[in-house]
Amino acid sequence: MIAAVDSHILIIVPCYNEQDTIESVVAGIYQTRDKHRLNLDVLVVNDCSTDRSVEAIRRTGCLYLNLPTNLGIGGAMHAGYKFAWRNGYDIAVQMDGDGQHPTHELPKLLQPLFDNQADVVIGSRFITREGFQSSATRRMGIAYFRWLNQFLIGQTIHDSTSGFRAFNRKTLALVERYYPDEYPEPEAIVQFGLNKLRMLEVPVVMSERQGGVSSINTSRAVYYMIKVTLGILFIFLRLRNRPVLTL
Numbered sequence: 001m002i003a004a005v006d007s008h009i010l011i012i013v014p015c016y017n018e019q020d021t022i023e024s025v026v027a028g029i030y031q032t033r034d035k036h037r038l039n040l041d042v043l044v045v046n047d048c049s050t051d052r053s054v055e056a057i058r059r060t061g062c063l064y065l066n067l068p069t070n071l072g073i074g075g076a077m078h079a080g081y082k083f084a085w086r087n088g089y090d091i092a093v094q095m096d097g098d099g100q101h102p103t104h105e106l107p108k109l110l111q112p113l114f115d116n117q118a119d120v121v122i123g124s125r126f127i128t129r130e131g132f133q134s135s136a137t138r139r140m141g142i143a144y145f146r147w148l149n150q151f152l153i154g155q156t157i158h159d160s161t162s163g164f165r166a167f168n169r170k171t172l173a174l175v176e177r178y179y180p181d182e183y184p185e186p187e188a189i190v191q192f193g194l195n196k197l198r199m200l201e202v203p204v205v206m207s208e209r210q211g212g213v214s215s216i217n218t219s220r221a222v223y224y225m226i227k228v229t230l231g232i233l234f235i236f237l238r239l240r241n242r243p244v245l246t247l
Contacts, residue, residue, distance in 0.1 A: 006039065007039060007090045007091055007110075007113075007114065008039050008041075008088065008089050008090045008091070009038060009039060009040040009041070009089065009090065009091045009092075009093065009110070010040075010041050010042075010043055010080075010083070010084045010087075010089040010091070010092050010093070011029050011040060011041070011042045011043070011092075011093045011095055011106075012043050012045060012077060012080035012081070012083075012084065012092055012093065012094050012095070013025060013026070013029075013042065013043070013044045013045070013094075013095050013096070013097045014044075014045050014047060014073055014076040014077055014080070014094070014096070014097060015044050015045060015046050015047060015049060015053050015057065015076075015097040016046075016047040016048075016049050016053075016070070016076075016097075017049045017050060017051045017053060018049070018053055018056075018097035018098055019049070019051045019052045019053045019055075019056045021097060021098050021099045022044065022053060022056050022057055022060070022097045023056050023059060023060055024099065025095070025096075025097055025098075025099055025103070026042050026044065026057075026060040026062050027060070028102075028103035028104075029042050029095070029103050029106070030042070031103065032103045032104060032106050032107070036107060038110075041062075041063055041089075042060070042062040042063060043062065043063040043064065043065065043080055043083060043084075044057045044060070044062055044063070044064040044065075044097065045064070045065045045067065045076040045077070045079055045080045046064060046065065046066045046067060047067050047070055047071055047072070047073075047075070047076040048067050048068065048069055048070040048071075054066060065079055065080070065083065067079065071181070072181055072182045073163070073182065073183070073184060074179055074180050074181035074182050074183070074184035075181050075182075077094060077175075077179060077184065078175070078179040078181070080092070080094075081167075081172060081175045081176050081179060082176050084172055084176075085172045085173065085176035086176075089169075089172070090168065090169050091110065091113055091166060091167065091168055091169075092166070092167050092172055093106065093109060093110070093165070093166040093167075094163055094164065094165050094166075095163075095164060096163050096164070099207060100163075100164075100206050100207055101123065101163070101164040101204075101206060101207075102204075102205065102206070102207060105123060105164070105204040105205065108123065108202045108203075108204055109121045109123055109164065109165070109166040109202060109204075110166060112200050112202065113166055113168050117198070117200060118168075118198045118199065118200035119167070119168050119170050119171045119192075119197040119198045119199070120165065120166070120167055120168075120171050120192050120197050120198070120199045120200070121165060121166045121199075121200050121201075121202060122157065122159060122160075122162050122164070122165045122199065122200070122201045122202070123159070123162055123164035123165065123201075123202060123203075123204035123206070124157075124158050124159035124162060124201040124202065124203055124204065125159050125162065125204065125205075125206050126142070126158040126159050127158060127159075127201060127202075127203035141161070141221065141224070141225055142158075142159065142160065142161050144225065145160045145161065145186045145189075145228070145232075146158060146160060148186075148229065148232060149186065149189045149190060149193070149232070152190055152193070152232070152236050153189070153190055153193030153194060153236075154193075155193055155199065157189050157199060157201060158201055159201065160185060160186045160189045161185050161186055162185060163185055164204060164206070165185075170197070171192070171197055174191070174192075174195055174197070175188070178191075180231060180235065182227070183224065183227065183228050183231070186228050186231075186232060187228065187231045187232050187235050190232050190235050190236050190239075191235055191239065194235075194236070194239045194240055194242075195239070
């Protein structure tokens with residue numbers, strides 16, 4: 001079930017050295033757009049790639065931002081959200097450029113926004129536990145962040161590190177102003193919770209990355225856990241006494 005054909009949607013694809021996958025990702029998004037008759041644009045945010053990603057992006061014919069310096073995933077997405085807000089998009093969707101997020105799963109994220117059931121929709125690997133489940137080390141980290149977020153905001157998000165998520169206009173008003181940098185997904189959960197945004201997880205089947213290299217590996221796992229924990233606590237302490245977001 002897909003409706004709300006009048007909703008103007010922007011798919012934001014952060015890209016860092018994704019020359020081998022970015023064209024197929026964008027092509028898949030356009031196929032889903034045509035199949036479901038969605039009013040949809042694609043914006044690739046090239047985060048100062050050092051390979052031939054820019055050439056591949058240009059061949060797709062999509063919109064793109066070419067950042068002059070590497071900002072990391074948070075900075076790249078913040079640029080994309082600013083673009084979406086300032087150009088009047090109703091919905092913004094984050095999708096990875098490495099092929100992990102199958103484009104045919106897009107309708108699952110969009111439907112709750114079309115039906116006004118949520119402000120933030122997160123594609124979760126851990127509801128039906130189908131498809132690629134990530135490594136055991138990462139699953140332990142995800143479980144830890146699930147506990148931490150539940151403790152701080154009283155809401156359980158099973159896949160808080162998922163980068164497959166969709167925001168409505170109300171959420172865009174928030175992330176246009178501020179969005180966490182470097183490893184933003186778990187930190188943003190607290191940001192959304194403290195602003196009383198309605199968060200909803202939907203089950204999706206993800207794939208292994210089809211190209212590129214993850215910024216998080218086993219040797220950086222402890223650093224990642226400590227840094228993101230501090231980021232989550234910082235956001236919680238900074239925002240807990242502030243007024244709820246209003247448009």
